Amino acid sequence: MTVDVWGYLDEYHEERAEILEAVDEVFASGRLILGAEVTRFENDFAGYHDVPHCVSVDNGTNAIVLALRALGVGPGDEVITVANTAAPTVVAIDAVGAKAVFADVDPDTYLMDVASLPGLISSRTRCVLVVHLYGQCVEMKPVLRVARANDLVVLEDCAQSHGARHHGRTCGTMGDAAAFSFYPTKVLGAYGDGGAVLSADATTDAALRRLRYYGMEDRYFVERLPGHNSRLDEVQAAILVRKLRRLDTYVARRRHIAERYADGLRDTDLVLPTVAPGNDHVYYLYVVRHPDRDRIIEEMARHSVRLNVSYRWPVHTMTGFRSLGYGAGSLPRTEKAAEGIFSLPMFPSLTDAAQDRVIEGLRKVLSAGG
Known part of the structure; x- marks a missing residue:
């Protein structure tokens, strides 16, 4: 499944x-x-x-x-x-x-x-x-x-x-x-x-x-x-x-999932999310970074795990916004982040067992290398 x-x-x-x-x-x-x-x-x-x-x-x-x-x-x-x-x-x-x-954005938080x-x-x-x-x-x-x-x-x-x-x-x-x-x-x-x-x-x-x-x-x-x-x-x-009425419950579950990802992936070469000082993160997305992102996404799909990129194309690089006058290289930290970020499954009804499949699959794909 x-x-x-x-x-x-x-x-x-x-x-x-x-x-x-x-x-x-x-x-x-x-x-x-x-x-x-x-x-x-x-x-x-x-x-x-x-x-x-x-x-x-x-x-x-x-x-x-x-x-x-x-x-x-x-x-x-x-x-x-x-x-x-x-x-x-x-x-x-x-x-x-x-x-x-x-x-431009902070290179660690993307804010x-x-x-x-x-x-x-x-x-x-x-x-x-x-x-x-x-x-x-x-x-x-x-x-x-x-x-x-x-x-x-x-x-x-x-x-x-x-x-x-x-x-x-x-x-x-x-x-x-x-x-x-x-x-x-x-x-x-x-x-x-x-x-x-x-x-x-x-x-x-x-x-x-x-x-x-x-x-x-x-x-x-x-x-x-x-x-x-x-x-x-x-x-x-x-x-x-x-x-x-359930919002705080949804948030608590998302934080639990984020903690499990952090525990399961902290010794890999994935760059895990950074929480800025003073913030209580709700993990709408669990965004990680790796220079070999596209290979990882393809390999994980073969393990029946779908990952996502939010967002692959920064707005200033889209042809529809060309009139704003931003060329390649104008927002270097934004563009650099977009080359490597991707999102892991994150939603309150994600079970621990399903999440374990994600973690185990990522560990295998990362250890295999390019």
């Missing part, structure tokens, strides 16, 4: 009764769009993070788009971010008419090199969009210090870091707003698309609610543009209400 890098079926079988109960309650409620379950999830998600405002949306990309718009980012502005993120982060910047400016921020700021810079990558947070104190000194807003991309903490602060509570994705693979995943934006500011919250619903304040009366149709479905909201 193949061990996949991610799977949900075992988790679904365990939670099936609760999931189907949630779906049935929505279908029997008489309200399928922006009803009680959306309100409940928004309140619960805000409460989990101890912030006053949560606006749910239809996916994580639009969470970033709407958050940028609500924070006043638009055409002609520059947004500093990283290139070793999922392309939707930068697609969202482009969608509001702004331009991405890329910081934004925050020391480079002052040198990237221009008269057009409006926002720093930090990506809390793979399950741990960017060092936020220097980011916020630079942002406040230069009148910039800070948006947290928390798509990969639900439940992570940074010096005791929950991910998504440190910037001016935070965007989340509930794509099924995420630490908190729906059974379809979904997203949300957290904020502590009532004006930002009001703007987000207007933006997600065509620019309307009241039904069928558009107050101002732009507007979007970006609503979290009631069914997904109902499922997320129930899954949110």
